[in-house]
Amino acid sequence: MKKFLMTAAFAAFALTAGAQSLNVSSAFQDMRKGYLNKAKAEIDAASLHEDTKDDAKTWCYKALIYARIGGDAQSKKPKYKDLAPDWAEQAYNAAIECKRLDTKQEFAQQVNEVFSFVANEYYNQASAAYKEKDFAKAIEFSEKSITGFNNSGKGQFALDAMFIAGLSSVATQDTANTIKYFNQMVRKRSDNNFVYSTLFNIYKAKKDNANAMKVATSYTKNCKNDFKAYLMLAEGYLLEDNVEKSKEQINTVLNMTKDSADLYPLVLVLSADVLEKSGDIDGAIAKYNESLTLKPNQFEANFGLGGMYFNRAADKTNAANQLDPFDEEKLGLIDKLEAEAKELYRQSIANLEKAVAYIDGLTDENAKKAMRVNLFNALGALETSYTKVDMLTEAQAIKVRREQILQQQ
Numbered sequence: 070m071k072k073f074l075m076t077a078a079f080a081a082f083a084l085t086a087g088a089q090s091l092n093v094s095s096a097f098q099d100m101r102k103g104y105l106n107k108a109k110a111e112i113d114a115a116s117l118h119e120d121t122k123d124d125a126k127t128w129c130y131k132a133l134i135y136a137r138i139g140g141d142a143q144s145k146k147p148k149y150k151d152l153a154p155d156w157a158e159q160a161y162n163a164a165i166e167c168k169r170l171d172t173k174q175e176f177a178q179q180v181n182e183v184f185s186f187v188a189n190e191y192y193n194q195a196s197a198a199y200k201e202k203d204f205a206k207a208i209e210f211s212e213k214s215i216t217g218f219n220n221s222g223k224g225q226f227a228l229d230a231m232f233i234a235g236l237s238s239v240a241t242q243d244t245a246n247t248i249k250y251f252n253q254m255v256r257k258r259s260d261n262n263f264v265y266s267t268l269f270n271i272y273k274a275k276k277d278n279a280n281a282m283k284v285a286t287s288y289t290k291n292c293k294n295d296f297k298a299y300l301m302l303a304e305g306y307l308l309e310d311n312v313e314k315s316k317e318q319i320n321t322v323l324n325m326t327k328d329s330a331d332l333y334p335l336v337l338v339l340s341a342d343v344l345e346k347s348g349d350i351d352g353a354i355a356k357y358n359e360s361l362t363l364k365p366n367q368f369e370a371n372f373g374l375g376g377m378y379f380n381r382a383a384d385k386t387n388a389a390n391q392l393d394p395f396d397e398e399k400l401g402l403i404d405k406l407e408a409e410a411k412e413l414y415r416q417s418i419a420n421l422e423k424a425v426a427y428i429d430g431l432t433d434e435n436a437k438k439a440m441r442v443n444l445f446n447a448l449g450a451l452e453t454s455y456t457k458v459d460m461l462t463e464a465q466a467i468k469v470r471r472e473q474i475l476q477q478q
Contacts, residue, residue: 093121093130100134105141105149108134116163128167129176132183135160139190157194161187161217168220181221188217188226195233204237208246211237215253228257235264244271255284258291265292269301278308296322296336303343312347319343334364338373345377353377368427368440372447375420379450382413382457414457421451445474 096111112131115121139156141149153159164183167176195210214230231250238246248271251264259265265288272281285305288298303318319340326336341356357374361367389406392399428444431437448471455464 092118093124093127096134097130100130100137103148105134105138106152109138109152123170125167125170125172125176128163128170129179132160132163132167132180135163136183136186139186143190157187157190161213164220181223184217184221185223185226188214188221188230191217192230192233195230199233199237202240204241207237208234211250225257228254228259231257232259232261232264235267239267247271255287255291260292260295262292262295262297265298265301269305273308278305281305281308294325296325296332299325300336300339300343303340304346307343307347312349315343315347316349330363334360334367335369337363338369341370341373341377350377350381366427366430368424368443371420371427372424372443375417375424375447376450378413378417379421379454382410382417382454385410385413386457411457414454417454418451418458418460421447421454425451441474445471448474 092111092115096108096115099105099108099111112127112134115127116131121127135153135156138149138153139160141147142152142156160183164180164187167180171177171180191210191214195207195214198204198206198210211230211234215227215234218224218227218230231254235247235250235254238244238250247267251268254261254264255268265284268284269281269288272278272284282305285298285302288295289302292298299318299322303315303322306312306315306318322336323333323340326332337356337360341353341360344350344356345353354374354377357370357377360370361374364370385406389403389410392403392406394400394403424447425444428437428440428447431440448467452464452467452471455461455467
């Protein structure tokens with residue numbers, strides 16, 4: 070986020086004293102000289118005095134003085150560190166009052182700078198609260214930051230505060246606020262993938278396909294060069310059962326990334342996942358295999374393809390289990406489904422083994438640690454597949470390994 074500083078522009082702010090009281094004039098002069106303790110005392114008195122409390126200039130001075138106190142407190146060697154711990158609130162409220170009274174907008178530029186400076190401070194406080202996992206405080210300070218930037222005329226700088234508020238809402242499972250803050254970011258043309266994917270998944274879970282599609286469409290409009298946007302739109306079309314449109318988006322993604330040796334194999338995997346969801350199993354298998362041809366040693370395509378075989382096997386097993394085993398007319402179908410499931414479990418093994426081997430081959434311990442959940446899931450699928458095809462010794466070895474992983478957590 071851009072950092073807003075108290076600069077020489079504040080010191081250069083020159084207003085004629087006019088009919089102002091001595092306190093108001095003195096407060097401004099003392100601020101310029103750096104006597105912030107005196108300036109504070111004088112402007113506090115002026116903001117309460119009958120002759121000056123309804124003058125926009127008084128509140129402009131007060132906003133500037135308290136902002137300058139905040140700037141001093143943030144410096145490497147503050148002279149007035151504890152002069153006004155609530156300087157941000159005081160400066161903000163003074164700026165609001167000035168804005169209310171300044172019908173001719175004589176002080177708009179100066180007050181807007183104060184709003185920006187204070188909004189930045191509230192953002193810093195929101196970020197600190199989020200790191201401390203005080204999510205309620207993070208949202209409170211984010212709201213102040215958002216309002217401050219909006220009042221300053223620099224609403225585009227509120228995006229970072231909106232993101233902190235949205236992340237805090239995600240952390241507290243507050244879906245309504247997550248939607249509120251992340252939709253604000255979408256309207257401001259955010260390029261944050263997490264924002265769009267979170268909203269899309271929320272609406273998808275709610276079966277609100279119309280809003281899911283709106284998010285995907287906004288993503289493509291706001292981030293025309295982000296291939297993930299078109300993958301999301303492809304999934305959005307699937308929600309509408311528009312397979313052809315979905316495949317068009319997949320082709321768009323593939324064309325966007327075809328010249329990237331690093332990216333294209335991953336995009337093939339992501340495209341395969343969408344094709345699988347569309348029911349195009351042959352198309353998905355082709356994309357997984359193309360990815361593996363380009364990059365044989367990888368987790369994503371091996372786990373994706375092995376997982377697809379595994380899931381199809383599980384579906385056939387579940388379908389067989391739904392049939393009445395005492396109904397002689399169904400016995401042939403049950404046998405057929407179970408045989409097909411067993412073959413699919415067998416097909417899954419080679420890719421799942423390669424997915425596990427990829428993680429085992431990592432030399433970077435941090436990378437290996439980051440893949441621990443993926444390893445656990447791959448091992449779980451592999452254990453089941455071994456069991457289903459009567460490779461019981463191998464299944465037992467995997468079971469022991471998964472138990473060891475759980476004990477290490």
